[in-house]
Amino acid sequence: MLRISPGASMWKLFRHHRVLLPTTIVLFLYLVQQLLSLASWYVIGRGFFMGNYDLGWMLAWVILLFSTIPVAILVSDAQTELSINVGAIFKQRLLYGTVNLEPEEIRHQGMGGFLSRVMESEAVEFLAMNGGFLAVLSLIELALAVGILAAGAGGWLHASFLLVWVLITLVILFIYYRKSLVWTRAYREMTNELVENMVGHRTRLAQEDRLHWHDQEDIALDRYINLSEDMDRIGIQINAFVSRGWLIVGLLGIAIPYIAGSTTPALLAVSLGGVIYATQALGKLTGSVQSFIGLIIAWRQVGPLFQAAERPREQQSFDTIAQNLQKPAAQVQKFVRSRPDGTQPLLLGREISFRYLPSTKPVLEDCSLEIYNGDRILLEGASGGGKSTLASLLTGLRSPERGSLLLWGYDRQILGIEEWRRRVVMAPQFQENYVFSDTLGFNLLMGRGWPPRPEDLEEAEEICRELGLGEVIDRMPSGFQQMLGESGWQLSHGERSRLFIARTLLQKADLIVLDESFGALDPENLYRALQTVLQRAPALLVIAHP
Numbered sequence: 001m002l003r004i005s006p007g008a009s010m011w012k013l014f015r016h017h018r019v020l021l022p023t024t025i026v027l028f029l030y031l032v033q034q035l036l037s038l039a040s041w042y043v044i045g046r047g048f049f050m051g052n053y054d055l056g057w058m059l060a061w062v063i064l065l066f067s068t069i070p071v072a073i074l075v076s077d078a079q080t081e082l083s084i085n086v087g088a089i090f091k092q093r094l095l096y097g098t099v100n101l102e103p104e105e106i107r108h109q110g111m112g113g114f115l116s117r118v119m120e121s122e123a124v125e126f127l128a129m130n131g132g133f134l135a136v137l138s139l140i141e142l143a144l145a146v147g148i149l150a151a152g153a154g155g156w157l158h159a160s161f162l163l164v165w166v167l168i169t170l171v172i173l174f175i176y177y178r179k180s181l182v183w184t185r186a187y188r189e190m191t192n193e194l195v196e197n198m199v200g201h202r203t204r205l206a207q208e209d210r211l212h213w214h215d216q217e218d219i220a221l222d223r224y225i226n227l228s229e230d231m232d233r234i235g236i237q238i239n240a241f242v243s244r245g246w247l248i249v250g251l252l253g254i255a256i257p258y259i260a261g262s263t264t265p266a267l268l269a270v271s272l273g274g275v276i277y278a279t280q281a282l283g284k285l286t287g288s289v290q291s292f293i294g295l296i297i298a299w300r301q302v303g304p305l306f307q308a309a310e311r312p313r314e315q316q317s318f319d320t321i322a323q324n325l326q327k328p329a330a331q332v333q334k335f336v337r338s339r340p341d342g343t344q345p346l347l348l349g350r351e352i353s354f355r356y357l358p359s360t361k362p363v364l365e366d367c368s369l370e371i372y373n374g375d376r377i378l379l380e381g382a383s384g385g386g387k388s389t390l391a392s393l394l395t396g397l398r399s400p401e402r403g404s405l406l407l408w409g410y411d412r413q414i415l416g417i418e419e420w421r422r423r424v425v426m427a428p429q430f431q432e433n434y435v436f437s438d439t440l441g442f443n444l445l446m447g448r449g450w451p452p453r454p455e456d457l458e459e460a461e462e463i464c465r466e467l468g469l470g471e472v473i474d475r476m477p478s479g480f481q482q483m484l485g486e487s488g489w490q491l492s493h494g495e496r497s498r499l500f501i502a503r504t505l506l507q508k509a510d511l512i513v514l515d516e517s518f519g520a521l522d523p524e525n526l527y528r529a530l531q532t533v534l535q536r537a538p539a540l541l542v543i544a545h546p
Helices: 010-016 020-050 055-100 111-151 155-199 201-207 215-260 265-308 318-325 387-394 417-423 440-445 454-466 470-475 493-505 523-536
Strands: 347-354 364-371 376-380 402-407 424-427 511-515 540-544
Touching: 010 055, 020 055, 020 111, 020 265, 055 111, 055 265, 111 155, 111 265, 155 201, 155 215, 155 265, 215 265, 347 387, 364 387, 364 402, 387 424, 387 511, 387 540, 417 424, 424 493, 440 454, 440 493, 454 470, 454 493, 454 523, 493 511, 493 523, 523 540
Parallel strands: 376 540, 424 511, 511 540
Antiparallel strands: 347 364, 347 402
16 A cells, blocks of 8 residues: 555656666667777777887777776676566566456466466566567667668668668578467467366376377477477577578678778778677567567466556445445335335345356346345356356456346445455365465464454364264364475365364355255265355355256
8 A cells, every 4th residue: 555556557666766878878878888898998909000009009908908807897787787676566466357357367277377378477577587688688789789780891881781781681590480389389389288188187097098198198298399499490490590591691792892802901900890789689589579579478368467557446445335324225215125024135146147158148248136134045057158257246256247236236436346245255166266275264263353262263173073974073183283285284075074064154254155065965064055145144045956
């Protein structure tokens, strides 16, 4: 709240984190460093061609050489500060954008896809600082090289050779970019497939012949290795062609005036120095553009996270919520139809429609419902009928395309998304619910205030024992401090289902939604869980198959 939002414009972020000043310092001082280096060569070259090495010119040459040292140190310090500031902006904006993503944007991606995004985000930060920065520095060197060649024996004709060669280099690098796309696509597909197969290794143990476990992996690895060899070969060829090819072209530009006898040894030396200087700049340009190509490709994965950071968050201050809650009910009474006894609905939906994509058929269309405090509702239907979609709309995880949803007479804009989700809580389907790699207490009380109070832990233990999890807690050496998750205490399918139910009840919501939460329970534990939920839920909506 005290700092500038990571979702602000990049220009504001750069100004706030003082990125512009070190960038200007680096570019200016690098230009000064190159000019000092060229000046030192000019001094020593002038003395050589004039045949005069007096003390003054030698002293000037020594001063120029030593002057480059503090300038190089300043460039290094400014570049370090720039890297730290830009890295901070990148990480904050990346995390902010990740939190701002809608569930629908990532729900169909597997762990391999997430891992690929993590690796690409690291690549973006590294390549942006190295590839992009070196590209700018190489352009400075190329501009100086053009000036040197124009002042040499070949004049502007020789300088035009360099400009044409730069264009040829960029065309070759574009071809390299197209091949990089194919290699990256194969790399991501292989990563996703390998990770997903590792996650599902138990299914493969039970369902697939072990002799064929790695057939697809071997094919993917062979393709990846072949593409990698092609990429390495092309990279080596590009570097060799650009540097060696330019040396031939550059020396040809010197040979023409030399054969014609229309130049002097001093101008020939200047041209030769320009050719060598341009060779260094072209090598730097080639490497930086290759890194920049990797940045462009990686940005396809990371870019949506940066764009998501600019979305406005649907939240309100506590003061605004309190003021809205004090508004008279007459403002929304036209949407609310009370029971004959005057009881107001807890949750009211009118003509709700929702579709996942604009071009698809609606999953829900003109759906209306009323849920009152104390209701116990069972929602049954075939798979794919929209039950879970309706639950996600009621809990605020999705927004309806059309229609109105009111909670205690207030819509989500008035109440605020955080307050809405605090009052309507859902236990998602088993495959979308998780036991996190943390303590049992955290997994139970993650929807409440943290760290937990003693009374919170007492209530959590009471609910767990009502659900039949008492024996599990007693077996845990560390009790509520026992680590769970993949590397911790292993829970069975039914134990996890009851933990999810307990987690939902402990959030003290006005409406509890359980999406197929009882499917994995045996009859005895099913009865226990039903009794606990019916006694503790103020209002209940259970989704199940017929």
